[in-house]
Amino acid sequence: HDDEITVYAAVSLRDAFTEIAREFEETRSNTRVVLNFAGSQVLRAQIERGAPADVVATADDVQARQLEAAGLLAASPRTFVENALVLAVPADNPAGIAHLTDLAAPDVRVVMGIADVPVGRYARAALERYAAVNGRDGFVGAVLDNVVSFETNARLVAAKLELGVVDAGFVYRTDVLASDGALVEIALPPQAAIAAPYPIAVTKRGAGREAASAFVDFVHSPVGQRMLASHGFRPAG
Amino acid sequence: MRRAQSLTWNRLALAASAAILVAFIGIPVGALIARGFIEGDVLAAFRSPVATTALWLSLATSAIAVAVAVVLGTPAAYLLARHAFPGRSIVDTLIDLPVVLPPVVGGLALLVAFGRHGVIGGPLDAAGVDVAFTTGAVVLAQLFVAVPFYIRAARAGFEGVDRRLEAVSATLGASGWRTFRRVTVPLALPSLIGGAVMCWARALGEFGATIMFAGNVFGRTQTMPLAILEAIETDVDAALAIAIVLIVLAFAGLLVFKALARLGGRVL
């Protein structure tokens, strides 16, 4: 291959991007896509220290914006897809959670992300919005009191749910889909619905490479979007 | 026997490879510290409640973990070193496994076993005892990940003790226990201390198994590494500042630990 590009992507994009990259290579026989998956924060730290990324796709626009502010991107990041925050319970739903408000019941074990990671930020926002709209003071505090662990990424939340050691947690829809039935989604009330944007950008390093921007375009193309959709992502709205 | 000569040449080769290693470890750590000082606010970190609370929790849990490792690990190591029994090498190898498992997977394993539906966790849950997601779980996670280092070192130490001295102790009327305490342990001490130091250090730095098994709740299960990795999510430099707190603490702790051990070895 005379053209190799490196794509740094959030781990939640693994399956979708692996497919997209294979398809992309198919269409451009002389191009190879090297994929590097890690948490968005790790990706940013690596790119800040000179990692050879040509394209970066994070699960969090905060990280992307910081990369842009540091002058490491060739262009502003564009949201290419959205994920949805959902409330998930283990398949057997041990605590019998049927609604968001059940999270405040005594002895329910809840997990969510820390406030500093998107999945945690979104979860808090969802709770607060719900409490505000419905005028339920103390609801957020009661739920937070039930939290047995604040995870640093969504997958740790999902993993605990899959093992059935906790009762409920906030994850992304893609996580529920990937769990092969181990997780069940509890529909969030519309007031609490939150979308998580996934931004993508060509880095400074990839600026000169035609394949890099071509890959970004491919992700945005109908083919790319279809593949993303099959893994539970929604088109950027 | 009192003072052997050493060729300068050999010494140079020794010093060179030691220097390479020291540089290899020292420069990254030094660079990290430098960056933390330049970009982060180390003083603030030293005073921040996040760091101090996590610090105390780390100290307490790692101390307990090491104590348990020593109490349970010493007899196990002695058994492995001194008694041949069927399946010994299987047991020996099993004890090493936690080191191989990525800590998060180790935490997963603990969660599977101690979780609500687990082999151990199930009955405990029925009895109303929660293990996962408690401070106790932090200790268990640290123990799981760190105890192999103590056992392996202790085993090597016990193997190095001259068995004639133990035999002589017995002829002097000493019970097995007294022999163990007065002869075997003191002679294996350098290895035991080395193992305990590594065990403590590993427990102190433990992250993956803890967050998986004990969760990450400020003041209850958030140890220093968890605090650092939480901080990294938003601000690398703030995280580095907390990391410096950990490094300073660990460095001082290790120095004190070793000095005390040397002293103890001499007094013994």
Place this chain on the structure above:
Amino acid sequence: MRRAQSLTWNRLALAASAAILVAFIGIPVGALIARGFIEGDVLAAFRSPVATTALWLSLATSAIAVAVAVVLGTPAAYLLARHAFPGRSIVDTLIDLPVVLPPVVGGLALLVAFGRHGVIGGPLDAAGVDVAFTTGAVVLAQLFVAVPFYIRAARAGFEGVDRRLEAVSATLGASGWRTFRRVTVPLALPSLIGGAVMCWARALGEFGATIMFAGNVFGRTQTMPLAILEAIETDVDAALAIAIVLIVLAFAGLLVFKALARLGGRVL
């Protein structure tokens, strides 16, 4: 001196604490394996290219890391054990630090030092050498995290060698090097092997520093732990299946390693 008696009572106490530890480690690992088998497809994992590619990469990198650890760490440990020099305990403690650092922070430190703008990485980059994000970086990350375990064990081993035997070797005309090779090393062998085993195991299980410093590129820097933790992102049970591959590999590897070492010790 040939066969000492042991009280059944003491043996029981020994066996009990060993049993607790074995259960504490064995049950979680067993539960994990059981779950992996029940819920995941272990056979498929054994054949999947993700697992096999990562497996070979893990084997190769950890073997190199251990080799480097032994080659550089042995002289360093000997120096620390045998020569008093100013700052010895500082150096000794510095070498332990990587154990305390959460691996991701360790990886960050390596990145800071070896990254394109780093103290070491800068000049290297200017010379056209890339270190970070290569397979070499995997080895460095493993070395950074695992070498302290080897050095500490080796140091304890060297301290246990009777210096009279070394003196006698010198009077028999043996050079310092020959004495080291023929007397010191064989006598310290149990500790050296123990250290190497722990070092290898730690390198094999290394995750955080690797993903930070070397990245996570399939076929190039994605080792088993990275593959497992990547798989966790989509399916815990698929990840467990890969973890079982790692456990089986490590278990077999450790057994073979120890058997070879015993054999070597006997032949030596």
Place this chain on the structure above:
Amino acid sequence: MIRADIRTTVGSFDLAVDLAVDREITVLYGHSGAGKTLTLEAIAGLLTPRQGRITLHDRVVFDSSAGVNVPPQRRDLGYLVQSYALFPHLTVAQNIAYGLGHVRRSERRERVESFARMFGVDDLLRRRPARISGGQAQRVALARALVREPRVLLLDEPFAAVDSSNRRTMRRKLRQLAQRLDLSVVMVTHDLTEAYNVGDRLAVIDRGRVLQAGPRDEVFRRPATARAAELLGVQNILPGRVVGSDGDRVRVATGLGMVAARAESRPATDHVRLAVRAEQIILERPDRPSTHRENRFQVTIIDEAAFGFSHTLVVRVDDAASGAPTLEIDVPAHPYQVLNVPARRDWRIHIPPEAVHVIGE
């Protein structure tokens, strides 16, 4: 009272020892590799025999058929091992005090000091074993084994590393202690002089078997076998055939001619060996009349060596049958000078019949 009747195999070495020791000092004497140390280890409980029985003061501590095997720490004995095996991490004082765990602190200290003084190591009390000399280490080890005042004492070459004056003191202290405390002591040595000077009783061990045991003088004077005689330092052992006996005299035909020996009774077999110590053969001037009627031989000196203040002559009996052995004779310095031995080669010897011990094999 120690009784050990045991049998075991260590590597390719076969040990089958039957030993009885009373309230006294028994020396276990044998060459290097004879099985002395293994015997002590078995009595101490450090080596478990394949079969047999060991009793210490009427207490059965080992009995293979009854399944008894008391561990070393409950056999209540003192054991000085051949390699001393001092605890390297303890000071000399702590080494000596090691076995006194049950004793009150103040008394312990006193006892340690008195035993250290007894063996002349009282100025080393605060040193580590690495910082004392070989002989000092041996004395410390001895003090350590004795300070517990056990009723059974096993000593493996306790004086090998110490000089004669220390040795004399230590021997005396040991004897006093053994008497005062009514000890049963087994002391191993490879040194014949030592064996003679220390023991009440003597057991000769060779290739894992006790060849002979009994009161010291009895064993020395009347070795039971030719091998025992050889081990006991009898230089002249002559094969012969009993041709007659009258009264307490036995007449034996040997390569040297007829030799008369004193024996309580005619031996059971006619094929015998005669054992004669070199120092009991008397050298006479051939040109002076002899006062002895029997066992006179004309000899020629064929070799000689001076050892300390005595001289050893190797002589050939002039009328001996061809192939007959030569004889060794010890002559003290004074008669050597008075007789002026170097002046001539041809002499006469007399072998007192009392000095000829008949071994019937």
Place this chain on the structure above:
Amino acid sequence: MIRADIRTTVGSFDLAVDLAVDREITVLYGHSGAGKTLTLEAIAGLLTPRQGRITLHDRVVFDSSAGVNVPPQRRDLGYLVQSYALFPHLTVAQNIAYGLGHVRRSERRERVESFARMFGVDDLLRRRPARISGGQAQRVALARALVREPRVLLLDEPFAAVDSSNRRTMRRKLRQLAQRLDLSVVMVTHDLTEAYNVGDRLAVIDRGRVLQAGPRDEVFRRPATARAAELLGVQNILPGRVVGSDGDRVRVATGLGMVAARAESRPATDHVRLAVRAEQIILERPDRPSTHRENRFQVTIIDEAAFGFSHTLVVRVDDAASGAPTLEIDVPAHPYQVLNVPARRDWRIHIPPEAVHVIGE
């Protein structure tokens, strides 16, 4: 040729040794803790003296003033350490072969086997040191030190753990080897008999100082100081005052009366000590006329003990001044019987003037 003139302090022990050894066997004799091992360690290079100079065959291996300090492995010597220190992880054969790294494989094997045979350990070659006896270990260690055929050989109590017959063989082999290879050997012993039997030359060491060194017989016959005499086993040391001398006779007034001694010249000082070996004093029947004119004393036996085949009598001189020392006399078994010593207490002794050595201090 070994020359060591060194001074150092180890712990609280002060070593100041001046020793010269020619192409022969020199025995370094001294009591436990005298500094023998430290001296050998200094020569071997394992102990660095504070000051002084050591030359081995004209090669300076240590010189504090010139800053020379050749490491042990390049001093080209063989050193048998007191504790054997066999390599526990190597077999007996590998232990012996250890120093033969430079030798071809086939030859190495041959040499190992021949030295093992020489010291009777050839059937142990494949065993580990933990599985052999103490005496066997010592012989292996000796073979290991000798097999390199170094020109300088340091032996620290090489025969302490072996029996007399092995000892005899080993001594002989050692002598042969020393002659064949033109070795300089320093052998340490605390055993006087050993010192006498092995060495060409003898050096007496006490408290870190060489008291006297010279040809063996010279040292034995003429100890330079009272302490040397005591160490060399002279039982009778009498203080006295020289009152006259004529020809080769010196007359000394002692507590026992006047004693005549043979001396080449009158000693430098009048206050002297007389050294007389117990075995050189002659016991005579008091009721028979004496053939000796000088040094006759009437004595009474006050104590006696039997050692091996000789008897030691402690006698008091009848006319001695009060507080005068008693004398020790050795009587061999034969004269003891002939004279029938037990029958009476009062005897006469004769001290040959040749047997009286005058020490001027």
